[in-house]
Amino acid sequence: MDSTRKEDDPASLPSDSVRGSNQSGVRAHNERLVLSLVRQFGPLPKAEIARLTGLSAQTVSVIMRALEKEGLLQKGEPVRGKVGQPSVPMSLAREGAFFLGLKVGRRSLDLLLTDFHGHVEGRVHLPHRYPTPDGAVTFANGAIAQLLGQLSPEHRDRVAGLGISIPFRLWDWAKPLGLPTTEMEAWRDRKIADELAENWAFPVYLRNDGSAACGAELVFGDQSKPRDFLYFFVGFFVGGGLVIDNTVFTGHSGNAAAVASIPIGIKGTKVSQLVDVASIYTLERLVTDAGGDSGMIWDNPTQWDLPDGVLDAWMSRAADGLAYAILSASCLIDFQSVVIDGWLPDPVRAALVARTARRLNEIKVPGIEVPDLRQGSIGRDARALGAASLPLSDKFLVDRNAFLKG
Known part of the structure; x- marks a missing residue:
């Protein structure tokens, strides 16, 4: 068997009730379903898992005993104070995999x-x-x-x-x-x-x-996000991803949401793209032109010490480009939310998101709803x-x- 896979369809985390099956032939599906629910919602007792999935209490008990035996789930402290036996929440075992x-x-x-x-x-x-x-x-x-x-x-x-x-x-x-x-x-x-x-x-x-990076936000990030969102990661080149119905959509070639290539201006035959203004390599050039050391951008992603005015100039152009790209994308897909993350110190990321939000509010495009804008929750390790x-x-x-x- 070929052990190499080009992954085009990652996990979907259910944000509301999903249905299981009580047929013995789909045990693997039901076990995955339980693990997915516990990952998204945190520790859950058997009764709550049965309610969310529609599985019988007996089926859930069998599944959770098996997962506990495999070392994938572990018992928490019993929750008392209600009628009947105390409920025991089950959580993912940190060392399970x-x-x-x-x-x-x-x-x-x-x-x-x-x-x-x-x-x-x-x-x-x-x-x-x-x-x-x-x-x-x-x-x-x-x-x-x-x-x-x-x-x-x-x-x-x-x-x-x-x-x-x-x-x-x-x-x-x-x-x-x-x-x-x-x-x-x-x-x-x-x-x-x-x-x-x-x-x-x-x-x-x-x-x-x-x-x-988008998949990291979906699997490990803030689970309160809507089911559909557009994602930007500001790295050496800006990149991104697309989540539809809680699933990263990668397209037939695996390169969907190639946001770096979005045209943000055309003059004659010359095309300006988002990559030209919202990528860190353009910040590198500004730092070098100002006599600074661009290497420190990569040495310390938690705190930057850049020449005066350089960061502000870069951020202004990046926010313009991101706003343009968001509005263009929103004309095709009615996103509920847009997430911006990147190889950026937290204050820089927050400032970039705030500037982009202001530009979105300033630019008027009739016929579309401007999506909610929020910061990513992973940061430099997202990829x-x-x-x-x-x-x-x-x-x-x-x-x-x-x-x-x-």
Whole structure:
């Protein structure tokens, strides 16, 4: 069996009642359904799970005993004070499963090890001038061995897979990296997921970095978001993802919501795109032109010390571009919400969201409803965590095609 998967359809987390089946032939679905509900809503007693799913109390008891025996669920403290027996909430066992997430970025490589809750248990970071296939594979193999070496033998057996978050068509983006086109051509014919899968016993998954970051927001982020939202991640290049009915939509090529390419201005045959104004590489250039050190942007994503006026100038253009892109996208899909996250210090992200919201309120476009705008809840780790969410979703959560109507 091929252990490499190009992941196009991640888990969907139900935000309201979903229906299970009491037929014995769909136990795997029902177990995933229970795990998905507990992940979204937190610890739940058996009676509440039965109510949400429509499964019989007996079926739920059997499922939850099995999941507890496998080490995927654990009992909480009994809740007393009501008529009858006290209810016992069940929650995800932190050490029930572990996941690896590799981010291949334009300025760095990151590998994370997460537990079943999505908490980062280990991290390996390597900055670089630009990514190469050989460099990414060598880094990943070494970092995986390092992080697995920190686990006990029992926990190593619970590593469910490796997800890879990577910009698609890297060879198209040599110029913004300041490189000759030939320097990135090696990416055209290399399949690093296949190469890594040859070295490890667990499955390997691959997703566009923008969609992966969006998946992290969906799986690990604030669960109060609407079922449909557009997502932006401001990294070296701005990227994004699209969530429809609680599912990341990636399209037939896996590159849906390629927000970096959205035209925000056309003059003759010259097209300005969102990537030209809302990407950190444009901030790099402004910092360098002002005599500053652009390297500190990547060295410390929690706090930036930039030359006077540079950040404000960049943020003003970025907010304009984001507002234009949001309004354009809203003409096609009636989003309830837009989420903006990125490799940004928290105050910078908050300021960028606020400026974008002001621009959306200032610009009048008849015929559309301006969506709610909010900050992302993951931050700089969104792409790597999104990669780690791929094996989690594939092995333990339900997706929209697995829902059974009762």
